[in-house]
Amino acid sequence: MITENTGQLSNPVILNKEEKEDSRFKEFSRRFLKNRPAFLALILLGIIVISTIMAPIIAPYDPYEGEITNRLQVIGAEGHILGTDEQGRDILSRILYGGQLSLLAGIVPVLIAGLIGGSLGVMAGYFGGMINTIIMRTLDIFYAFPAILLAIGISAALGQGIDNIIIAISIVFIPPVARIAESAVKEVREEEFIEAARTTGAKNFSIIRYHILMNIFSRVFVYCTTQISISLVLASGLSFLGLGVSPPTAEWGVMLNNLKEQIFINPLVTVIPGLFIFISALTINLVADGFRDALEIKQ
């Protein structure tokens, strides 16, 4: 990919820009569609995401209102397809609303880490030397702690709340993203077209903007997509531990924690939030794998 890419970029006159983008996208789509598990996962993921976004329209009940006398209904109970929770609230409605926060906590930290980690990595990789040492060695400190411990530590220090979980996971993800970006930039930096750009008098900023970013984007992007599922699981985990939303807010990790009391009494209802975390994480992973294969990136 990289050689192919650089080839294209070093001969920018051969194809006009739009045509080139077009054919690249076509090639990418063709490859992705051929990868059936990834394609199916994408459809499933799409359904989950769209349903949670449309929760206010499609949820059958208010996620915060329940009849206490109607608590702990089993799956398939009348009027409650997925049963009711310990407060008598409809689980399907809570899953739909809860998914908004859970998926948000999967995606936002990766976006933040992608932006911050990506920029740090590009700077470190492009300028090298002292700047590289300072940035990369500072980020190495974070590697000294296992990711989950670091996340627990940070969110415990920041206090309860989904916003703090997002901050904690973002911090955990910055160093690995920076590392990927840095090594990608280092490879690209030595290419002839960069040298050429420099000799024509291009500024550092525009070299990074037009030549470096274009070439490392797909690698960083694919890496980030694989991190979304980890972020989702991590966020649900922290939330399960009681560091996330405070009641009565619906969120998959918290729901799992609340329902775990019933694991020996009504096990099927208990696993529903866990099942949604599992399916979401799995589909995200498969889609990310599909992207990687379609972009022909070897990691």
Added chain:
Amino acid sequence: MTSILKLKAFILLMITAVFLAGCNNNSSSSTSDSKTLVIAMSASNIPSTDTTPTEGYEGYRFVGHQLYDGLVNWDLSKEDTPADVTPGLAESWEVSPDDPTIWTFTLRQDVKFHDGTPFTADDIIFNFDRNKNPDSEYYNASVAGGVLSYLKYIESYEKIDDFTIQIKTTEPYSFLPYDLTFIKIASPKAIKEHGEDYVSHPIGTGPFKFVNMTQGQELTLEANPSYWGNKPKIDQLILRPMPDSSARLAALQSGQVHWAEIPPTESIGKLKADGFQVLLNEYPHVWPYVLNTKEGPWSDERVRQAANFSIDREALSNSLLNGVAKPATQVLYPGHPWFNEEVDPYTYDPEKAKELLAEAGYPNGFDTTFIVPTSGSGNMWPLPMNEFIQKNFKEVGINVTIEAIEWQTLITEYRAGFPDDKEVGAYNISLAPIAPWTFDRYFATSSFKPNGVNIGEYSNAELDEWLKKARESFDTAERDRYLNEAAGIVAEESPWIYVVHDLNLRVLSENVEGFVQPQSWFADLTTISLE
């Protein structure tokens, strides 16, 4: 196509994990081959083995009262009346007829510590110094901190002879014996020898001796064969902290423990059908919100009453908790001598609550924060209960943010009072109205921190007057009359929101025999035998 391979591997892994988990459950069969009683506590950690246990009264229940005696102990042999005090290391005591502040305690002569050293009056003085006298060499501030409020009426103490001591109180104070049940007596020799490391070598005089402890996992005690009172019938006692109620249930069902404190209420039917002993009994327990009456909206009596009128206690006790609790409208329950019959009980009346809120100047309600525990001694099932009540409050306009923290952290924060740097409306902490000092400890003006746990700083001159009379009364019937008046005032003005009284749900396996479920927070483990 690597993704398919990955998926297959993942599924295989999951199946293996489930299978292994199943195996584990089946193979770890019962531990009951020797006479070892294993108990699943609701605490999230092992209570400190020092003379002041951590983890609230559960710490006293399973560790403090088992390793140690006080001058006075609790009589836990009756199921039908609230537990009262009984002689402990002191075989008798009397109050001087001329000066009601002078108490003389006659000590038992046949008592030995677990390390074999004989017990005398010097040991009492040593332990009192350790808790009360900052100038003494072995004074321990952290141990003393836990019993500060039980020592506040003691002015001085002295040894008369080897088996007699005298205590002088700061004023006539008839509740003294109840306070002394919490002042545990440890071996001075062990404290001197081990210093900081004493908690790994605790030595008391109680029915059980320390064997070893794995922090966070289990504490092993063994029977003290030379105990002066009823000797334990079991050989060993193992205590396991399990803050998660479903984990306690699983441990009980799989035979890993013989005794589970408060399992999930939904399991009761099945447990009964499977032959487990499901025990319930009334006891002096209340599950309240201790309000910040000093400042903020809760300083208005009408707001506090409104909150009391907005809770659907029946649905909470019967539907959410399946009948293992009873609605609470006062500190104590009907039938108890300190329950005031004349006060109208708080009912579920959201309309009245709204009226009271409007009268108090909050027609649109207000926002507040409650700090609640995640588990622990007497707290029952705090999270679902708080979530239920949060919804009740929301209906009348009180928007509660629930901040759930670990139990021991909550105890520490609670003892320090309401924080100055953030708005906290209430602590949800279950409390023990087990002794005549109840109203004095929680509501008297003289019990503002650091002299007591009236942390909401509620104050009422009339109440203080009744409490003084009760403290000075050495006649039980008369004392109860004064306390009943006091109970009426705190029910009416409600410095707390009264929610439910626990019924002490506890499940024992079939082979545990001879246990008496007393009307108490504590438990006598010496009568138990294992079949």
